[in-house]
Amino acid sequence: MPAVPMRGWLPGSPASHRIPPMKPLSKPLHYRRRPTREVAIGDVSVGGHHPIRVQSMTTPATHDVGATVEQIGRLVAAGCEIVRVTVPSTRDAEALPEIRRRLASSGLRVPLVADIHFSPSAAMMAVEHVEKVRINPGNYADTKRFKVWEYTDAEYQAELERLEQRFRPLVLRAKERGVALRIGTNHGSLSDRILNRYGDTPLGMVESALEFVRICERHGHRKLILSMKSSNPMVMIQAYRLLADRMAVERMDYPFHLGVTEAGDGEDGRLKSAIGIGSLLEDGIGDTIRVSLTEDPVAEIPVAQALVRKYNAWGREQPASPAQGSPEAFPPILSSYSRRGSARIELGGLALGGQEPVRVECLLRAPLGDAASLKAELDLLSSMPATPDVRVEILEVDLSRAEEIPLLENLGKEMRAARSRPAFSARASSQLLAELAEPELRGLARSCDRLTIRLDSLQPKAGETLERILHRLGAEGPSPAIEFFIGSDPENACSRAAELARLCDSGTGRFPLLSLTVEPGLSPVGPYRHLARSRAEKSFPAPLLLVAETARREEDPLLFASVYLGSLLCDGLGDAVRVEHFGSPADSLRLAFNILQGTRLRLFKTEFISCPSCGRTQFDLEETTRRIKTRTAHLKGVKIAIMGCIVNGPGEMADADFGYVGWGPGKVSLFVGKELVEKDIPYAEADERLVRLIREHGRWDEPASLPTPAPVPAGKTRE
Numbered sequence: 001m002p003a004v005p006m007r008g009w010l011p012g013s014p015a016s017h018r019i020p021p022m023k024p025l026s027k028p029l030h031y032r033r034r035p036t037r038e039v040a041i042g043d044v045s046v047g048g049h050h051p052i053r054v055q056s057m058t059t060p061a062t063h064d065v066g067a068t069v070e071q072i073g074r075l076v077a078a079g080c081e082i083v084r085v086t087v088p089s090t091r092d093a094e095a096l097p098e099i100r101r102r103l104a105s106s107g108l109r110v111p112l113v114a115d116i117h118f119s120p121s122a123a124m125m126a127v128e129h130v131e132k133v134r135i136n137p138g139n140y141a142d143t144k145r146f147k148v149w150e151y152t153d154a155e156y157q158a159e160l161e162r163l164e165q166r167f168r169p170l171v172l173r174a175k176e177r178g179v180a181l182r183i184g185t186n187h188g189s190l191s192d193r194i195l196n197r198y199g200d201t202p203l204g205m206v207e208s209a210l211e212f213v214r215i216c217e218r219h220g221h222r223k224l225i226l227s228m229k230s231s232n233p234m235v236m237i238q239a240y241r242l243l244a245d246r247m248a249v250e251r252m253d254y255p256f257h258l259g260v261t262e263a264g265d266g267e268d269g270r271l272k273s274a275i276g277i278g279s280l281l282e283d284g285i286g287d288t289i290r291v292s293l294t295e296d297p298v299a300e301i302p303v304a305q306a307l308v309r310k311y312n313a314w315g316r317e318q319p320a321s322p323a324q325g326s327p328e329a330f331p332p333i334l335s336s337y338s339r340r341g342s343a344r345i346e347l348g349g350l351a352l353g354g355q356e357p358v359r360v361e362c363l364l365r366a367p368l369g370d371a372a373s374l375k376a377e378l379d380l381l382s383s384m385p386a387t388p389d390v391r392v393e394i395l396e397v398d399l400s401r402a403e404e405i406p407l408l409e410n411l412g413k414e415m416r417a418a419r420s421r422p423a424f425s426a427r428a429s430s431q432l433l434a435e436l437a438e439p440e441l442r443g444l445a446r447s448c449d450r451l452t453i454r455l456d457s458l459q460p461k462a463g464e465t466l467e468r469i470l471h472r473l474g475a476e477g478p479s480p481a482i483e484f485f486i487g488s489d490p491e492n493a494c495s496r497a498a499e500l501a502r503l504c505d506s507g508t509g510r511f512p513l514l515s516l517t518v519e520p521g522l523s524p525v526g527p528y529r530h531l532a533r534s535r536a537e538k539s540f541p542a543p544l545l546l547v548a549e550t551a552r553r554e555e556d557p558l559l560f561a562s563v564y565l566g567s568l569l570c571d572g573l574g575d576a577v578r579v580e581h582f583g584s585p586a587d588s589l590r591l592a593f594n595i596l597q598g599t600r601l602r603l604f605k606t607e608f609i610s611c612p613s614c615g616r617t618q619f620d621l622e623e624t625t626r627r628i629k630t631r632t633a634h635l636k637g638v639k640i641a642i643m644g645c646i647v648n649g650p651g652e653m654a655d656a657d658f659g660y661v662g663w664g665p666g667k668v669s670l671f672v673g674k675e676l677v678e679k680d681i682p683y684a685e686a687d688e689r690l691v692r693l694i695r696e697h698g699r700w701d702e703p704a705s706l707p708t709p710a711p712v713p714a715g716k717t718r719e
């Protein structure tokens with residue numbers, strides 16, 4: 001069977017597609033929003049000193065005026081500040097004045113954005129009735145794909161001139177009417193010209209937008225907003241960072257609209273958006289956001305609000321410490337994925353660091369003295385058979401009193417006796433460990449695969465305490481781990497943590513596993529980057545354990561665990577991850593794996609890419625996605641796209657292995673990669689044909705228990 005080609009711009013891309021590291025945008029522990037110009041979208045301004053705006057897009061066909069107005073009303077009531085409507089044709093553009101009139105008569109004032117693909121004539125009509133027009137530079141003036149493989153410089157220039165001729169009328173009219181333009185690049189729908197010259201890369205995405213920006217600037221229109229969306233958060237993060245860097249070099253200050261396309265639904269859709277959007281917000285990038293979910297768009301609003309709340313409360317700057325470090329202390333922000341080098345270590349037979357997969361650690365919540373709760377947590381963890389890959393790789397327990405040592409030793413024995421067991425780690429404060437007699441300390445160390453020393457990096461004599469513990473553990477002890485608590489002075493604490501980590505390296509002759517704990521309200525992203533840089537500089541590549549502590553935080557736990565871990569993982573940092581206190585340990589474990597899947601660093605289940613649906617959608621997207629998930633959710637590592645329409649579906653599904661695309665009323669077409677392989681299949685037969693196609697390409701595994709295929713409902717397709 002032919003293998004499905006791996007597509008897209010993923011870890012391991014050719015060196016020719018990589019960009020050198022860029023200058024940092026912020027100081028390590030100091031939040032600063034990228035300075036941008038103010039762009040007014042009707043009554044709502046984006047960029048400048050304005051808060052990060054929340055927006056969404058309607059899903060009915062825009063020519064269905066009643067349904068569109070009804071949904072806009074619900075979006076505005078939920079807090080949506082800007083509403084986009086799809087305008088695929090002049091018929092939809094003709095509906096805009098009536099939508100406007102009905103909104104006004106209901107007292108609804110909200111800026112409207114017309115979303116245009118392929119149709120300059122629809123754009124020229126829409127610009128008369130909306131506050132912003134969004135165009136996709138990949139398809140505004142280009143309809144052919146891969147007709148020409150190489151462009152000479154003269155051909156390339158001729159293409160740009162053709163593009164300008166097509167785009168200029170819209171620019172001039174938008175300028176005249178004060179209408180803003182969004183140059184909205186999508187990773188999956190780059191033009192032939194861009195693909196052939198730059199490849200399917202973040203650099204291609206940036207160049208694609210800049211071609212259009214330059215035309216706008218030549219005609220004096222600067223009410224512009226830019227976006228660089230992708231269904232792969234890592235690609236999207238890199239594209240926006242690269243764009244920010246290019247803007248700075250070219251002295252441009254246009255605001256950015258952030259979004260992850262085709263994120264899907266439920267928890268996966270939310271965490272994928274949080275990884276992509278939140279990582280950039282952490283870097284101070286982003287002026288307006290849309291969370292795209294394959295759900296009722298009203299459900300997008302609370303998620304978007306939860307993501308921007310913290311940054312809007314901070315304003316444009318937020319010094320996290322009185323002593324601000326120099327920008328040079330910040331590791332360069334990467335515009336391509338490259339995993340930070342670290343030493344490979346072994347913990348009870350588990351290899352970690354180096355080129356090993358990012359491991360998942362789980363912390364038990366129950367105290368050692370509470371045997372019943374401890375057993376309940378362990379039972380829950382071992383009965384998590386969602387997939388054989390979701391299992392605890394490192395299990396950590398807290399030791400709070402010396403009297404608990406015998407309990408811990410018993411647990412360690414039980415762990416060792418088990419056939420398939422995780423690495424076992426005990427964690428205790430440095431004070432407790434320092435007070436233990438040497439035989440007691442060594443006995444404790446022997447009962448586990450790793451001993452974690454919790455240390456407040458600012459405590460007086462922290463170095464001496466650590467040295468004493470390491471000395472008494474001796475060279476025979478297990479691989480130590482050291483967890484530094486970063487107090488209210490993170491800048492200072494980070495430097496101290498780096499010094500103490502060095503002491504730990506040299507004191508044991510082995511590489512410890514390092515992790516940081518930050519106070520609630522502080523982001524761990526800056527401190528981890530700071531620590532990673534200091535280790536790299538000193539050539540002590542100790543592996544890093546990334547910890548997202550979700551208790552005692554005001555932020556949404558699911559979203560911000562995803563932001564913090566996702567941001568660092570996409571930067572190539574982290575050899576293991578742990579989510580703490582997100583429900584039960586089993587819930588925390590599942591979330592940690594889902595975040596790894598969201599970054600695509602470990603694919604342990606099917607990756608679904610489904611569009612949010614809009615007025616072009618040819619079938620009930622939510623229900624179709626649910627049905628296909630039921631059939632295929634056990635296919636580890638297979639990427640399946642479910643896209644509502646032919647207009648953008650094939651382009652925007654970017655790096656999917658298989659695509660299921662609405663091809664017209666009641667019709668679906670199937671893709672392998674970007675190749676159309678089955679066309680015009682009746683909707684009722686499409687699920688079965690998709691499964692057959694996956695089988696034919698050798699990507700099908702039989703599920704442990706066979707799900708009953710859900711009947712495809714009649715009459716669900718859009719007319």
Ligand code: SF4
Nearest residue numbers: 611614617644645649
């Ligand atoms: S792919 Fe989905 S969201 Fe995109 S235009 Fe088509 S139906 Fe609309």
